[in-house]
Amino acid sequence: MALITLTSDIGQQDFLVSAVKGQLLQINPSFNIIDVTHQLSPFNYPQSAYVSRNAIKNFPDFTFHIVMVNLFERKPQQLLLAFHKNQYILCADNGLLTMILEEKPEMVIGLKLDSNAIKNTLYCAQIFGKTIKDISEGKSLLTIGEPDVPIIEKNHLRALLGDNWMEGQIIFIDNFENVIVNITRDDFEQQRRGRSFRIVFKRDEVIDKISESYADVSEGEKLALFNSAGYLEIAINKGNAAGLFGLQGYLEQTQNAYLQNRLFYQTVKVFFE
Missing domain, CATH: 3.40.50.10790 (S-adenosyl-l-methionine hydroxide adenosyltransferase, N-terminal)
Structure with missing residues (x-):
């Protein structure tokens, strides 16, 4: 079967x-x-x-x-x-x-x-x-x-990397409006190299620690964790992160003048110190 x-x-x-x-x-x-x-x-x-x-x-x-x-x-x-x-x-x-x-x-x-x-x-x-x-x-x-036929190939969406930062794109928003970013735990730790960090999104929202579960913060508080697939997730305990923070899933075709000012809200940046 x-x-x-x-x-x-x-x-x-x-x-x-x-x-x-x-x-x-x-x-x-x-x-x-x-x-x-x-x-x-x-x-x-x-x-x-x-x-x-x-x-x-x-x-x-x-x-x-x-x-x-x-x-x-x-x-x-x-x-x-x-x-x-x-x-x-x-x-x-x-x-x-x-x-x-x-x-x-x-x-x-x-x-x-x-x-x-x-x-x-x-x-x-x-x-x-x-x-x-x-x-x-x-x-x-x-x-x-x-x-072995020739096929159309597209590269998967990769996080951008710098010496002291990395920038990921929002690739999925789940039913609870938790936000999934294309940064895996392995990628994060390899780039972090033991340093402290700040996860920054929507200009002034900052998270500086990784939680193990939603219960690690009080109800209504924001948090970051690595989900069951190993990807960075931005969430609010018993809240809707995407709706509250105005975050949207990243689309490859949103490269036009009208949407340029919205691209920041489709990305999450991590600074290492």
């Missing part, structure tokens, strides 16, 4: 998520499908990469991960099957794969599309489902599609 995770930016407002599952179950009724989320923001690659990466690494080896995000950013010529660190990832050829993995995949297979087919979301689900069925039945990856 194949274990499949399903992640998308489809939303839950209409029939499409259930129709995707229906297509998969028509191919093999024994598929075990687990939803990660269908509420990813459209066109937000950093957010999609963060969510997908940290879900994938918690599943058993040889799980199949279908990531249906920005499927039609351009006219699709192929879909992708990657095998990396004993996980299968199936997604569009739009650059998200290398952002999720933070490196090139160990193996990537191009899944050919029927030139006469109507290439919509359900057709992509059919291609993914048939691919998973073939692998589950023992078919060689090298015969399923075209091995």
Whole structure:
């Protein structure tokens, strides 16, 4: 029985998520499908990469991960099957794969599309489902599609570094409006080198210690901690950090004159002393 995770930016407002599952179950009724989320923001690659990466690494080896995000950013010529660190990832050829993995995949297979087919979301689900069925039945990856195809690559969003500072971008805001920054504990400690620090955001908000849990501060007080995925999180105990501080998720395409004055509120800076 194949274990499949399903992640998308489809939303839950209409029939499409259930129709995707229906297509998969028509191919093999024994598929075990687990939803990660269908509420990813459209066109937000950093957010999609963060969510997908940290879900994938918690599943058993040889799980199949279908990531249906920005499927039609351009006219699709192929879909992708990657095998990396004993996980299968199936997604569009739009650059998200290398952002999720933070490196090139160990193996990537191009899944050919029927030139006469109507290439919509359900057709992509059919291609993914048939691919998973073939692998589950023992078919060689090298015969399923075209091995080692050229793919679109995008670099994952990295924190900026200086001798005495680092600046991270807000890549996710969770249901409690806690703010996740693309600074990992390892990156933080490597840059810190035992020094004291100040985490600064929205010009005048400062945090100078790392908490272990929300309960380390009084109700309504701000704090910083490293979340279960190991990323820096700015939060308020029983409060909404993003809304209170006016913080927003970072978008790569917000590089225009109108939004330049808002970019500071999409970043968090750490100063070391």
